[in-house]
Amino acid sequence: MRIAILSRSDRIYSTARLRDACITKGHDPIILDYRHCYMTIEQGQPKIFFKGAEVKGIEAVIPRIGASYTFYGTALVRQFEMKRIFSVNESQAITRSRDKLRSLQLLARAGLNIPKTVFAHDAHNVDELIAMVGGPPVVIKVIEGTQGKGVILADTLQVARSTIEAFWGQNINILVQEYIHEAGGADLRVLVVGDQVIAAMRRVGRKGEFRSNLHRGGKGEAVAIKAEEAQLALQACHTLGLGVAGVDIIRSARGPVVLEVNSSPGLKGIEAASGVDVAAAIVAYAEAHAPAANVHDSVGY
Ligand SMILES: Nc1ncnc2c1ncn2[C@@H]1O[C@H](COP(=O)(O)OP(=O)(O)O)[C@@H](O)[C@H]1O
Numbered sequence: 001m002r003i004a005i006l007s008r009s010d011r012i013y014s015t016a017r018l019r020d021a022c023i024t025k026g027h028d029p030i031i032l033d034y035r036h037c038y039m040t041i042e043q044g045q046p047k048i049f050f051k052g053a054e055v056k057g058i059e060a061v062i063p064r065i066g067a068s069y070t071f072y073g074t075a076l077v078r079q080f081e082m083k084r085i086f087s088v089n090e091s092q093a094i095t096r097s098r099d100k101l102r103s104l105q106l107l108a109r110a111g112l113n114i115p116k117t118v119f120a121h122d123a124h125n126v127d128e129l130i131a132m133v134g135g136p137p138v139v140i141k142v143i144e145g146t147q148g149k150g151v152i153l154a155d156t157l158q159v160a161r162s163t164i165e166a167f168w169g170q171n172i173n174i175l176v177q178e179y180i181h182e183a184g185g186a187d188l189r190v191l192v193v194g195d196q197v198i199a200a201m202r203r204v205g206r207k208g209e210f211r212s213n214l215h216r217g218g219k220g221e222a223v224a225i226k227a228e229e230a231q232l233a234l235q236a237c238h239t240l241g242l243g244v245a246g247v248d249i250i251r252s253a254r255g256p257v258v259l260e261v262n263s264s265p266g267l268k269g270i271e272a273a274s275g276v277d278v279a280a281a282i283v284a285y286a287e288a289h290a291p292a293a294n295v296h297d298s299v300g301y
């Protein structure tokens with residue numbers, strides 16, 4: 001099968017792993033830097049070009065769209081969808097998952113356990129907002145942050161108040177969230193592919209850090225997750241409509257809660273911690289679903 005991996009570079013670990021997994025399984029992968037793809041939108045003839053040539057014959061797409069390129073990247077995934085080519089994650093689902101507020105609204109509606117969260121743009125009483133999520137310490141998050149970069153722990157009322165006001169002053173949308181202190185700077189990253197939990201790791205933040213992200217110096221370790229945690233991860237992934245996702249779950253005193261669902265989860269940490277070949281599972285998912293979904297490219301649509 002000709003599989004397009006949409007990624008900025010083959011030097012990225014996850015991209016290289018996906019390419020190698022395709023080759024191992026006898027497929028023909030092509031890495032397309034989605035930033036340099038372009039598309040023509042014409043009646044009945046959606047086309048995609050890369051470096052001057054039309055991209056043809058693709059049977060499945062594995063999108064690895066960076067957070068800074070969500071708009072353009074998802075437009076390209078959508079163009080593949082217009083050509084009726086299967087993508088392991090749909091463009092809509094990627095867009096949904098990139099917006100922390102939208103994701104939490106959907107997860108809450110589906111009845112899943114999430115941290116208590118408030119969203120406001122300009123509250124008359126900031127203190128009331130802070131009190132609504134249990135008072136300080138509270139977590140403040142920018143809506144489209146990633147790798148822990150837009151996540152702040154405000155441990156006093158003063159810090160919380162001034163941080164919220166600073167973001168609003170800059171017109172930046174934020175969530176204010178209950179701080180789940182019993183997590184102790186650790187959480188679970190659960191990798192879901194289709195309707196299966198493929199791998200999981202426990203991430204522990206470095207000393208003095210409440211964020212467990214590996215990009216922030218956190219460490220991944222092997223973990224056996226509970227059935228209810230696996231169930232929650234699957235439900236979260238399906239609620240957002242993702243075929244492949246990394247679900248962040250925190251172990252709280254009231255049971256597991258979902259923090260967020262990532263549509264381009266990094267493979268390095270989780271493969272190392274769990275010993276699972278996640279890349280192979282993603283390629284197998286494309287293999288299983290693409291043939292049924294595709295009306296082949298050459299048919300002219
Ligand atoms: N409400 C919270 N209570 C405790 N820890 C949190 C909370 N929200 C986030 N964290 C910690 O911060 C990390 C980053 O938060 P997350 O919502 O996953 O944003 P990002 O997209 O930046 O990874 C989480 O993995 C977790 O360790």
Ligand SMILES: [Mg+2]
Nearest residue numbers: 147148248260
């Ligand atoms: Mg996260």
